[in-house]
Amino acid sequence: MTNLSDHQLLDLYPKLSSDFFAVSADILAPKLLGKILVKLEAAGVLAGQITEVEAYTGFNDPADHGYRGRSQRNQSLFLEAGHLYVHRIHRYHCLDIVSDTEGFPGSVLIRSMEPFVGIETMQTRRGKSDLAALLTGPGKICQAFAIDTTFDGASICQSNSQIFLLDTPDIPDSKITRSPRIGISVAKDKLLRYYLSNSRFLSR
DNA sequence: AGCTAGATCTACT
């Protein structure tokens, strides 16, 4: 896969459309594993395969940023499915895919990926060369892909979207592990983190 | 207007 050209990759799989994302976050999360995140930049293409995600289930979930209702920071969580929610945490940014329906703040946090295309750019931005250190954490992904709050509220389902997902075959449940989410202070017991069991591209 | 906590990461020991 590492020798695949940008052109081949983009022709190989169709872009995921908004109906794919319009389900509850806990359903969407495992379906995002194995999908390929693509960002088109003037200098070239960046792409990676999603290996680890977390679901945030809206008004049902005290750990969800939209749990207490709409605010300036979280308003894109209330958009219809297939938009991005990007927020800052400490020095870094985190990237969520908005799920569910308009007005319900469910989303899936992209926690880790395996780098596929644009690896040199990612290495430069991250200041690291080890592939396993490039995209194994939500802040690392946003740094490598140069995703900041200017992408908050952007659609990933338009024909002119700069960021979108490619529809690769689903991963069977037998290759997916569930665990508690990482780094949160409430609702720690919920098993809403999902990852590819045998991947070496995972956080922690 | 000031204070605090946070869906993180790195560099130490």
Added chain:
DNA sequence: GTAGATCTAGCTA
């Protein structure tokens, strides 16, 4: 395993 960097939304007053 833990301290410190770093910054902003959201809260209290």
